[in-house]
Amino acid sequence: MHKLWEATYKEFLLLKRDFGGLIILFIMPLVLVITITLIQESTSQHIFTSKIPVLVIDNDSNELSKSIISNLEQDKLLKVVREIDGELIDEKMANNLVLQGEYKLAIVIPEGLTENLNSKVSQNVGKILEQFEIDQDAEIGEKNIQAQQIKLYFDPILQTSFRNAIKNGIDNMVSKIETQSVYQVFEEELEIDKNTFESTEFINFVEINPQKNNVEIKPNSVQHNVPAWTLFAIFFIIVPLSINIVKEKNQGTFVRLKTNPISYKTILGGKVIVYLIVCLVQFILMLLVGLYLFPYMGLPNFEINGDYFLLFLVAIFSGLSAIGIGILIGTIAETHEQAAPFGATLVVILAAVGGVWIPVFAMPKIMQLFAKISPMNWGLNCFYDVIIRDNSFLEILPELLLLGIFFVVMIAIAIYYDKEKNRV
């Protein structure tokens, strides 16, 4: 016990005197969580408060295109641009401007869109009315009317999710206009009053937040960001910890320790204790930032629905699993150059697989499988379970156990590796 205490105290002193290391361990994670949350939050705010200029080329210049443009002009996200420096934009110009990234999107409305849509709708309505023998005089053309294409040019660097959102919005708008056209033709053909058919949306979406113990669970972006990036920062301890071990091996002090009556377990024990405390301090700092700094910065409140004690338990077990990886890398790596890039890359991979950036359910099947064996995913789920779902200890126990077992396995491999390598 005395040796473990001395090993712990030594690690504490080494860390305390490494000012650069302390900055990396405590300040960088805070910078990370603040930056990411601010960017994400301000991006979503920006999308809703500022309009994205969209080039619109109207080759139709008719009723339907006017309706599309009018709808686009009313859209909260988009600002219609039809001419630049007094010159009307054509498709070629739009292509170049979007390709160069000066505009994110261009919409080209094809020539004859109104006429063709009206013809098609009239044709379909006429067929229906003929079936009911209502308007036998109506002329049903047999003309083959081609489906019309509204071309969308996207800036190549635009992310797929953003493209899909824009495409869905325009698709929705065009569907509405098409529906209105159908109603209009019916009204004309049946010679009834205009606006007989209600064209307002009949089906609407209402978002209902699930409840637990009669309390509505309504997540916000901070509730997602703080645990995700806190976990990312906790796992980044892999890098300084593995470097610490490699440095000790290369410093000669490890040579002395190998001749001393002290086990590798005790040496590692000191490191585990100190780096676990570092993880907890990191966690507390992140928590304080989420609880007290973010509201001052105009970000949503970091509401914790669950028990704080459970939250600390998750932080401890997540920290242990990160420490386990750091110790294993440090034990196996021979040089600083092996440990540092490998550790850093591994953290990024674990974060990606663990669902820090993209939710696991949205990943391909094979990656979902990897996510299931990723300690960062266990930790993240556990944090969400406590912060958002207000789960109990028993409900998070399986994930805590996985994190704990993972730590034990990592340490056991490191001790076994060291023993085999240094067997005399």
Place this chain on the structure above:
Amino acid sequence: MKKGIIHINQLSKRYEDSDFFAVQPLDLTINENEIFGLLGPNGAGKTTLISMLCGLIKPTSGIFEVDQLNYKNNKKQIQNLIGVVPQEYALYPTLTAFENLMYFGSMYGLKSNELKNKIDQSLKELGLENFSNKRIKTFSGGMKRRVNLIAGILHHPKVLFLDEPTVGVDVQSKNVIIEHLKQLNQLGTTIVYTSHHMIEAQDLCTKVAIIDHGKIIAQGTPTELIQSIENSKNLEGVYLNLTGGELRDYA
């Protein structure tokens, strides 16, 4: 009759990536209370031999005993018996001399008060009492060597292994280290040390072995060895006569 404290039987080492033996199978007995010098050119196998005896590297073949204890079955007991002073500064640069010594001393189970007294005493004996609370990274090479030595002797080992303990230090530091080693020996510590300094070895050692190409090519007291080689005036003459004058660069 002197009692052997280290018995080496057919001990050898061949590194995995090497075609030749760094230490060829050798037998050697080092007696209790001796100051035994392992002398030889670079790459002769001195450090490999001493590293095997300290339990740092695994021998390819053979066995050895320290105070009648086999390393394989009595690792902990042997580690408590021996002290090791490695060639490199095995110290934490950002810790003070006192903090380094407290840490390494406590690894031998020495209790806080006893250890503090020992550290103070050793620092004083080696002329470092005023630098106890200074960080190692601010120390000169000679000061680091002295702290390096103290870290290996705080528990008063029965056998002390030193790998070139005076390399790269000034004459003053070297003299202090050598005098301290002599005192330790008088208090009952057997010393096994490697060196390139023949004059130092001649002055310090009660027995030496000259090792080359992983083999012991001569051993005895310095006087015996000097007398065994015609026209040799000192240990350096013996050494050059036995190992040759050519350069021993290796990679």
